[in-house]
Amino acid sequence: MSGSTASSRVSRLRPVVAAAAALLMTLTGATAATTSAAASSEGATKTVIHTAPAAPASVTGATGGAEFGVTAVPSISPSTRVTYVPAGSDYPCNTGELCALAWDSSRNAFAVFHLYNCARYSLSGWTGQGFYANQQTRGTVARFYDQAGGTLWTSTAPAGNQGASWDPVWSIRNC
Structure with missing residues (x-):
């Protein structure tokens, strides 16, 4: 096998190995602020693991939390990748993403919205206390807007x- 053929195969396998390593970290429950070793010196995506907060007070039976009503099902437009994580569990947020967590009472879990593409995202059904992790390129500024x-x-x-109170937030521009 020639050197160029071997180099070509290695180049094609790098993204596969990086994705497999990130999946393995997620499945094994890597701890908070762990960075994926799958990232190469060529600037591949790194996965940072964060821990979701406790469930909102209305879910745990404490007083308050009326803002969730019977059902709070958050959505976003334009659509983006969404994952779900139980309260207190680890969730991955890749470099280049703004990950926003809103409680989804229909699933009894946090919906994690992975905002990657530069856009202004309109929110619907985002109520009460939530969270976000800004893992975008250093210096990138995300903006959170009110109704006006x-x-x-x-x-x-x-x-x-x-931490973030989603009640006054109507849209987010991640970049």
Whole structure:
């Protein structure tokens, strides 16, 4: 086998190995702030593991939490990748993503919205306390907007798990 053929095969396998390593970390429950070793020196995506917070007070039986009503099913437009994680469990957020967590009472879990493509995302059904992790490129500023389009707050990457009240937030621009 020639050197160029072997090099070509290695180049094609790198993304597969990186994806498998990230999946293995997720399945084995890697601890908070663990970075995937699958990232190569060529700038491959790294997976940072965060821990989802406890369930909202309305779920755990504490007083308050009326903001969730009977059902809170968060959605986003334009659509993006969504994963679900039980309260207190680890969830991955790749570099290049703003991961926003909103409680989905129909699943009794946090919906993790992985905002990767640069866009302004409109929120629906996001209520009460939530969280986000800004794993975008260092210095990238995410903006959180109210109903009138005014900026409520910003987040400069990188930023780990941050608490957020989703009630006043109507949209997010991740970049």
